[in-house]
Amino acid sequence: MHGGPIRWSDERPTAHFQEKLVTLRCTLDGLLLPAMLDEDRSILIAYDGDEPFEMDRCEAVFYELVAASREEIRRLQAARYRLLSMAEDFAVVGND
Numbered sequence: 001m002h003g004g005p006i007r008w009s010d011e012r013p014t015a016h017f018q019e020k021l022v023t024l025r026c027t028l029d030g031l032l033l034p035a036m037l038d039e040d041r042s043i044l045i046a047y048d049g050d051e052p053f054e055m056d057r058c059e060a061v062f063y064e065l066v067a068a069s070r071e072e073i074r075r076l077q078a079a080r081y082r083l084l085s086m087a088e089d090f091a092v093v094g095n096d
Helices: 058-062 070-078
Strands: 022-026 032-038 043-048 051-055 063-068 085-092
Touching: 032 070, 058 063, 063 070
Parallel strands: 063 085
Antiparallel strands: 022 032, 022 063, 032 043, 043 051
């Protein structure tokens, strides 16, 4: 179902990356996952612990957006992640 594992360097997300992170919740088990849009490939990368994975657009139906900036919402929509719904407790983060 996943697009496959992604090789991640020894470098973990830093403040530079954290400003682009969104929070997702799996609707099947309630697990919260940080995620980031890879703009070069227009793919959403979710992080399950130390294991990042590509989230297919159709797989997004099993997740809801819990927290994101307005800019990240626009980027997700532009990348065609339309099946990703907003959580009832959704919160806008950031100053954009």
